[in-house]
Amino acid sequence: MNIVIIxxxxxNVVSVINTLNRLGVxxxxxxxxxxxxxxxxxxxxxxxxxxxAMDYLKVRKLDELIVALRQPFLGICLGQQxxxxxSEENDTECLGIFDLNVIRFEPKLKVPHMGWNKxxxxxxxxxxxxxxxxxxxxxxxxxxxxxDETIAKSDYVNEFSAALRKDNFYAIQGHxxxxxxxxxxxxxxxxxxx
Amino acid sequence: MLTKRIIPCLDIKDGRTVKxxxxxxxxxxxxxxxxxxxxxxxxxxELVFLDIxxxxxxxxxxVELVRNVARQINIPFTVGGGISSVQDVSDLLNAxxxxxxxxxxxxxxxGLIDELALQFGSQCVVVAIDxxxxxxxxxxxxxxxxxxxxxxxxxxxxxxxxxxxxxxxxTSMDHDGTKAGFAxxxxxxxSTKLHIPVIASGGAGTxxxxxxxxxxxxxxxxxxxSIFHFKEIPIPSLKKYLDAQGISVRIxx
Numbered sequence: 001m002n003i004v005i006i007x008x009x010x011x012n013v014v015s016v017i018n019t020l021n022r023l024g025v026x027x028x029x030x031x032x033x034x035x036x037x038x039x040x041x042x043x044x045x046x047x048x049x050x051x052x053a054m055d056y057l058k059v060r061k062l063d064e065l066i067v068a069l070r071q072p073f074l075g076i077c078l079g080q081q082x083x084x085x086x087s088e089e090n091d092t093e094c095l096g097i098f099d100l101n102v103i104r105f106e107p108k109l110k111v112p113h114m115g116w117n118k119x120x121x122x123x124x125x126x127x128x129x130x131x132x133x134x135x136x137x138x139x140x141x142x143x144x145x146x147x148d149e150t151i152a153k154s155d156y157v158n159e160f161s162a163a164l165r166k167d168n169f170y171a172i173q174g175h176x177x178x179x180x181x182x183x184x185x186x187x188x189x190x191x192x193x194x
Numbered sequence: 195m196l197t198k199r200i201i202p203c204l205d206i207k208d209g210r211t212v213k214x215x216x217x218x219x220x221x222x223x224x225x226x227x228x229x230x231x232x233x234x235x236x237x238x239x240e241l242v243f244l245d246i247x248x249x250x251x252x253x254x255x256x257v258e259l260v261r262n263v264a265r266q267i268n269i270p271f272t273v274g275g276g277i278s279s280v281q282d283v284s285d286l287l288n289a290x291x292x293x294x295x296x297x298x299x300x301x302x303x304x305g306l307i308d309e310l311a312l313q314f315g316s317q318c319v320v321v322a323i324d325x326x327x328x329x330x331x332x333x334x335x336x337x338x339x340x341x342x343x344x345x346x347x348x349x350x351x352x353x354x355x356x357x358x359x360x361x362x363x364x365t366s367m368d369h370d371g372t373k374a375g376f377a378x379x380x381x382x383x384x385s386t387k388l389h390i391p392v393i394a395s396g397g398a399g400t401x402x403x404x405x406x407x408x409x410x411x412x413x414x415x416x417x418x419x420s421i422f423h424f425k426e427i428p429i430p431s432l433k434k435y436l437d438a439q440g441i442s443v444r445i446x447x
Contacts, residue, residue: 011315014290018264048316109196109415111388112317114361116197116239116444131446135197137270139317156196178270178292180234182446 001191003027004039006066008056010078019177023188041071041191045177046078046175047139049088050102053082057165067095072193073169080164080171082146097169100147105157112141113156117174119163122152126163126170126189132181136162136174142172168193175181197373198408198436199239199415200429201393202422204229206245206275208252209259211423222284227262233422239444242295242363242417245275249300253282257289264290270321274363276401278302283310287318295320295363298336301343301350304357306324320393321354322363323347325380332380339367349394351384363417365395367369373399373421379410385412393417400406401435403426408441 003020005013007029020043023044027043028035036042044066046053048140057063066073075083080092087102094102105111116135119127136154143160146153154173155161164171170190176183204211204226211226230241243263245256247359250334253276260273274295283294300307300321324335325347334346350361364384366377376397385392391414394407398418407413421427433443 012287014264014288015268015292018290019268021265022268107389109393111361113196114317114391115199115414117195118197123429133445133447135444135446138196175270178268180269180446184268 001025002038002040003191004036004041004042004060005029005045006036007031007041008046008053008062010053011045012058012171013045015175015177016043016045016076019025019184019187023077023184023191025191031060031062033062036062036065037069040072041193042069042073043076044073044078044082046082048078049089050078050081050087050092050142051092053078054092054094067097070168070189074190075169075171077173077175080144080173083164083169083171087142090141094104098144098147098164098166098171100145100149100161100164102142102144104142106115108157112139113143114139116179117152117154117155117156119152121150122163124151124165125192126151126165126186128189129185130182135179136172136176136183137178138174140173195442197239198308198413199393199419200237200404200432200443201240201242201415202233202238202429203242203244203417203419204420205315206243206256206259207247209255210280215336222312226259227266230263232272233429234267237433237444238269238429239296240269241271243271243273244295247275251312253350260286260289260291269380274320274322278306280313282400285337286343287314287432293318293320295322297322297324298341300354301334301336301345303415304353306435307354307357307359311360316358316360320360320361320363321359321363323351323354324365324367326367327377327380335367347380348387351388355388355390359390361391361424363395365394366397369397370395372397375399375403376407376411376416377414378406381407385414391415392416401432404436405439408436
């Protein structure tokens with residue numbers, strides 16, 4: 001299986017690679033449009049700041065390329081946020097795959113939201129085989145609001161979209177690559193998408 | 195609801211785990227990667243690997259250990275011990291560590307915290323603080339607790355946050371190794387003042403001590419070593435106990 005991780009200088013991808021390796025997959029890391037277009041599946045991870053990441057994508061015209069992809073595509077953490085319409089983080093226009101806003105958590109609790117939190121209202125094949133009380137490891141200060149594309153929720157300060165889906169585009173706010181068996185099952189379910 | 199984290203700490207010497215009792219006496223408790231994998235399987239929420247030798251010769255061994263841990267363990271882990279430069283951190287993160295923890299080097303040169311936060315993001319910068327109670331004040335110690343400083347612990351914790359630390363790992367030297375409970379009062383004082391998570395360390399002896407540090411101590415996470423290594427408190431039993439006491443913990447069913 002030809003899995004490509006999009007390279008856009010947004011954080012460390014070692015954990016994603018290690019988890020995929022444990023699932024028997026050897027991903028390619030690339031920002032080459034041809035390589036990305038030719039992938040069976042594309043993974044878009046990321047930790048970092050939204051406007052810097054969007055600038056990197058735009059300079060290489062990867063923003064236009066991503067929204068036109070038709071193979072299964074998975075955004076992780078910042079990746080999910082960049083797939084939304086707009087982020088409050090430095091007032092950034094994002095990719096607009098999901099018609100949702102990315103909002104900063106109100107500091108009623110400690111921000112960032114860091115640690116393990118429960119998923120709720122999980123729907124669809126991405127959650128097949130997951131425990132009823134499924135926990136994912138999160139590290140983020142901004143959240144995606146809830147909308148029609150929400151396929152799982154979590155709750156910190158308020159409810160937010162823990163996972164999203166529209167057509168071939170999937171996204172998860174937490175880090176499945178650091179979330180033990182639950183995260184591994186989620187990634188395995190993604191690898192089964194066609 | 196965000197859960198309280200249980201974090202076993204593995205003290206590392208030559209790629210193997212040891213536990214210092216009151217920072218001095220060492221006992222061998224096994225292979226580090228294997229031990230880490232067992233904890234992950236048992237429901238540990240994160241792991242901390244602390245290189246207690248932290249010499250230049252051991253750097254490569256540590257990076258290699260981190261690489262092996264990252265290949266086999268799928269929960270977040272922090273690496274600490276002798277980290278003093280951006281290059282050290284870069285090597286460990288590239289090997290697969292999720293977070294690094296700095297201690298003496300941050301006290302020596304606080305600007306290191308800013309540099310690391312800027313370069314790698316606050317989420318991977320943990321500042322470990324070893325503190326000792328002098329009756330009327332709590333003072334920071336460095337070099338594994340051997341060197342006292344003139345720095346007041348509460349003020350230092352706040353400064354670390356302002357400089358960009360993502361978490362504080364607070365070890366009470368008075369409580370460490372005693373199994374008489376965590377330093378709840380000081381932990382609470384710091385945790386409620388900061389907007390970053392505080393990991394309490396030092397003094398875990400019973401399951402009740404964890405309950406106390408999450409309630410009275412207002413800790414976001416609790417770290418312990420020997421009680422987990424020598425199987426005095428199995429992690430699944432601890433989580434079941436905390437859950438029954440109304441503490442939010444990660445138990446997957």
